[in-house]
Amino acid sequence: MLDCVGDHPDGRHAVVISGGDLWVVDPNDRTVQRLLPAVEAAFEVRDPDGWIYSRQGLALARLGPAGLIWHTRRLSWDGFDQLAILENEMKGLAWSPVDDQWHPFRVDIRTGMYQGGSYGDEDSEGWEKLAQ
Numbered sequence: 001m002l003d004c005v006g007d008h009p010d011g012r013h014a015v016v017i018s019g020g021d022l023w024v025v026d027p028n029d030r031t032v033q034r035l036l037p038a039v040e041a042a043f044e045v046r047d048p049d050g051w052i053y054s055r056q057g058l059a060l061a062r063l064g065p066a067g068l069i070w071h072t073r074r075l076s077w078d079g080f081d082q083l084a085i086l087e088n089e090m091k092g093l094a095w096s097p098v099d100d101q102w103h104p105f106r107v108d109i110r111t112g113m114y115q116g117g118s119y120g121d122e123d124s125e126g127w128e129k130l131a132q
Contacts (some may be wrong), residue, residue, distance in 0.1 A: 009050040010065040016040070022053060022063075035068060036061055043085055045109055050092060050108060054080060058119075059127050060090065060107055070112025070131045073123035075105050085109065096119040097101050 002017045014025040022036040038056035050064035057079035061071040076094030081102060083092040085106055088109055093102035096118035105116035111131045 001041065004042070008065075009048065009063065010067075015051070015063070020056075024067075035063070041080075041083065043083070043090070045085065052085070055127075057095075059125075060112075062109065062112065062131075068129070070127045071127050072107060072112055072114050073121075073128040074119045075107075075117035075124055076115060077118050117128065 002020055004017050006015050008015045008024060012026070016023045016025055016026060017039050018039060020038050021034055022037050022039045024033045026032070027105060036053060036055060039053045040056055041054040043052045045062070048064045050062060050069070052060055052062045054060055056082075058074050058076050059072045060075065062069040077096050077098070079095045081093040081095070083090060090107045090109055092105060094105050094117040096103055098118075103116060103118040107114045112128060
């Protein structure tokens, strides 16, 4: 799991990842809000400034100045590999124990719309939130 502290893209709050949980901290009010569990990787993005987080190698979420911009459904059964941001897409591989193979996927970093992955098309966890 990831542990780090940084500035929130809104310029007012702090972002803290402790034990893998992503927290938004308001230093003035001394309040915290847990935003995401099980964060194991973070990728800085621009336009708007922010971060894309990998949730335990299962799904991706993007944080921007206004908060959580999007969150994908579960894309992988058990982990990601070769994650990379190329222009307006995040590409990678999603593991499937069903056929013991990696499956390619890509996510539009502006909207959270995705193609591919190994898990299927159902959002059984109810995680999916796409940007408008």
